Amino acid sequence: MGSSPLHIAVIGSGIGGLTAAIALQAKGFQVDVYDQASELSAIGAGIALGGNGVRVLDELGLGPAVRAAASNLPRIQFHHWQSGDIFYEHPMGDWYDERFGGPFLGIHRGDMHQVLLDAFDGEPQLGRRAAAVHESPDGAEVEFADGSKVQADVVIGADGLRSVIRHHVTGPDEPVFSAMSCFRGLVPAQKVPGADTMGLTFMLGPGRHLVIYPVRGGELINFVAYVPDPEWTLESWSSKSEPAEAVAAFDGWNDTVVSMLSNVEEVGRWALYDREPLRKWSTERVTLLGDAAHPMLPHAGQGSNQAIEDVAALAHYLSADGLATAEALQKYEQLRKARTRQIQMGSRGNAACFQLPDGPPADERNARLVSLADNVAWIHGYNVYADLQEEK
Template sequence: MARVAVIGSGIGGLSAAIALRAKGFEVDVYDQASELSEIGAGVSLGGSGMRVLDALGLGPAVREASANLHRIEFHHWLSGDIFYQHPMGSWYEQRFGGPFLGIHRADFHQILLSAYGDKPHLGHRCVALRESPDGVDLEFANGSTTHADVVVGADGLRSTVRAHVGEPDEAVFSAMSCFRGLVPVDRVPGGDRFGLTFFLGPGRHLVAYPVRGGELINFVAYVPDPEWTQESWSARCAPEDAVAAFHGWNPVVTTLLANAVETGRWALYDREPLRTWSTGRVTLLGDAAHPMLPHAGQGTNQAIEDAAALATYLESDLPLHEALQRYERLRKPRTRQIQLGSRANATCFQVPDGPPADERNARLQGLPQMVGWIHEYDVYAAMETGSEA
């Protein structure tokens, strides 16, 4: 079987490595980080992503480490009143073929590392790729080199591999930043009843949900901020900064923010959808291919779907370049639509009180129908039926 080099050891890169190894490929993972740490907070996993994780045998471990988000609620920013709610839990699983879970990124990452079975090659920042009919030569900043038959760029928003595949482009700043953190559940008013919880207000919104079996509440609080341009998982700020940004909001929000164990803050970027993801032997996956703003909660699920599709097409009898083209044709329309929809959601979530909010709240009554196409998607069925847009 071909040797595959995966650049990036995040969720997308490790999911791809696991899926490829399950198909018999020789896989090595490279990452620029010098060590793997518990950076990050929570991520959500929906039916489409869990379908892949179940197929890879990771479902039980993921469920054990997660919290099942048993309902979704939208609250008014000041009063705290619920203006829309819907059951999740068993309803969601029956409707979409898998659970909707909240999981700590570090817990999920450890499950993936264990399933991968090897240590990624750390301290390997890819700086150059040279592609030939015989394979791809990779060069790293530490001076080392390697050769692979196929290269998968899963190296995120600032991907080096993306620059090899497509036309040069710039990350798009949303003029918005977010505060992220984790709070022990007993420090959150009503935290033991949290599902997927939104507080929506003029120019700001907050999303919170339990992780780690309900022990912690993960929050992401979004604010307009053209001045804060630092895009970094490791950027930290004082909890008081987040509280000040939500001054006057419902006490549940301000108490949640004030009790964070540690608060991160980073600017939100995405990129314009790419025309092409692949060359003859190199392709992209996850944020390297389709970086999304987090307002649809789909970045993780889309990377996992990518991994399943890529491994399946590479295992097929198709010539390599055609396998990569099939992968791209399947994945590009779906991820493009979610990318652009994620941008629109930020505006929807932050409209002022009065008629704009009333109109938004009325539209939310149809939420299960509006997002059903995202959550019910079966990447394996799409490949079997050849439903490439």
């Protein structure tokens, strides 16, 4: 790989892109981050971090800061949509940490982003929307929409579902619309019944469901409310809805849901898309990471965690002795492709399971929840470093 450190251009300053930049700097690479946004703003949304993702953050030295900014969720509970009755619960907290090798955390996206910005040695270059990539045997050139260009040894596309870098790697493909949208918001904890003991909370009902959990040490309650909606096709972190629309969509639901939605001041709303799994992620100088490689619906809570796992593998192979750049990118892709594909497909199926009408199918689903911890162990207990170690 040569005696001088690789110069790596990361396109996208989200969670995957910044975590990659931090990990690659730790390996001694020169890293620049570019983002199309004109400013970095704290999006009002929460992120669920599982043990599989926190393990990587710990390895990068980010664990203490992430834990300090997050809420360690003490339990998981599933509630009936109308009565609010709990039909399944299981401890998390210490139990989860011991079982899966790290905590299950709820964290505000803005808080997570700040932790990463503080750890990155440098600043993302904003207002730089990638328009094209050109490769040569010696490197790659990123061309931006403003006409400027940068040279790099490796380009990492961490630019999300509608990635420009993905188009360079794989050619054109279209996002797959789920015919579902979600309302997202944050509510002061004192305005949500039961917030003081709340963990990871599911409210399941016919045709729609909510996922609710505390962030910022329990100060705020984050909710994501999923509804069928083939008409709402706008996929944007900044798109808004009227709170009254969220209230109306869950008319007749239990008091916790109605109270929470009635007290939210600002509601984000966006359509849910993913893409079909890719056959290839990389060229000789360019690769993809996170949503650019494997965008997934949020019904497994693994989008950020899978991007973070990607980071560990990519940094490992790019810094491995004796590997040419193209070979490192291929090994990264080979390690990550099957796992992320399986989680992508599972995420698609979970929504229907969460939104069954009352009756025998819902009763059967509820009975199966007794095996939930074992069924998700392959996701949450996964140790990417163990996989990398086995290859040696």
